[in-house]
Amino acid sequence: MTVRELRFDVDAVDAVDAVVLDIEGTTSATGFVVDVLYPYSRARFGALLAERGDDPRVARALAQVRELTGEPDADAVRIEKTLNLWLDEDRKATPLKTLQGIIWSEGFARGDLVSHFYDDVVPRLRAWHAAGVRLYVYSSGSVAAQRAWFTNSPDGDLTPLVSGLYDTENAGPKQEPESYRRIAESTGVEPARLLFLSDRPGELDAARAAGWRTVGVRRPGEPYFEQGVGDHAQAGTFDEITVITSGSST
Ligand SMILES: CSCCC(=O)C(=O)COP(=O)(O)O
Numbered sequence: 001m002t003v004r005e006l007r008f009d010v011d012a013v014d015a016v017d018a019v020v021l022d023i024e025g026t027t028s029a030t031g032f033v034v035d036v037l038y039p040y041s042r043a044r045f046g047a048l049l050a051e052r053g054d055d056p057r058v059a060r061a062l063a064q065v066r067e068l069t070g071e072p073d074a075d076a077v078r079i080e081k082t083l084n085l086w087l088d089e090d091r092k093a094t095p096l097k098t099l100q101g102i103i104w105s106e107g108f109a110r111g112d113l114v115s116h117f118y119d120d121v122v123p124r125l126r127a128w129h130a131a132g133v134r135l136y137v138y139s140s141g142s143v144a145a146q147r148a149w150f151t152n153s154p155d156g157d158l159t160p161l162v163s164g165l166y167d168t169e170n171a172g173p174k175q176e177p178e179s180y181r182r183i184a185e186s187t188g189v190e191p192a193r194l195l196f197l198s199d200r201p202g203e204l205d206a207a208r209a210a211g212w213r214t215v216g217v218r219r220p221g222e223p224y225f226e227q228g229v230g231d232h233a234q235a236g237t238f239d240e241i242t243v244i245t246s247g248s249s250t
Pocket residue numbers: 022023024025033037092097138139140141142145146149174
């Protein structure tokens with residue numbers, strides 16, 4: 001694996017105003033999400049669909065599942081089967097993520113769950129934030145799930161570090177450049193001064209097509225480690241990423 005220090009001072013002193021973070025495979029282990037969070041939601045889909053179908057978030061997600069599967073008459077049992085199939089495939093379908101977000105945020109709130117971050121991540125997030133770099137999250141996990149994830153970390157509440165949360169509902173699919181244009185506009189940061197960190201080459205390609213800077217994060221044991229991140233700059237940990245902002249380097 002190629003590991004090199006990444007300094008974003010090639011063509012400008014004030015290079016990056018904001019870092020946008022992917023979660024699964026980048027800040028946090030896919031294994032934790034799949035082994036801890038997925039079974040937690042799988043065990044609770046049935047009750048959520050049966051007892052809370054009137055909740056507007058649930059009703060909207062159910063309608064989205066029916067639309068995506070082309071099964072307008074699918075009942076709660078059929079939809080639960082679909083959700084579990086998508087879980088098996090690790091499909092990043094928006095309604096699946098909405099329903100998981102409801103279940104997980106309640107699980108975090110009642111103390112059943114604590115999130116996971118790789119050891120190098122939280123110190124770097126604190127350092128970048130202290131240096132004036134704005135931090136955002138863009139994950140397939142819903143905004144509700146992201147908020148619970150950052151609130152309930154092993155290092156305490158990390159949400160004060162984060163300026164905004166984006167998911168496939170409010171920004172769009174992660175493999176489409178338009179989603180990154182939408183996020184750039186929402187943050188008010190110029191695309192060229194946004195740095196996206198992700199493990200997935202398709203997401204990095206889409207961000208670059210929207211004019212963003214990109215670094216592929218390749219961690220041993222993660223699903224995309226062997227495949228690599230194409231011709232994007234790459235790092236094995238956040239410690240290898242030096243961000244230059246407003247004349248300071250962190
Ligand atoms: C707290 S989000 C839970 C992880 C998740 O469900 C997910 O889909 C993360 O995907 P990402 O886009 O962050 O790779």
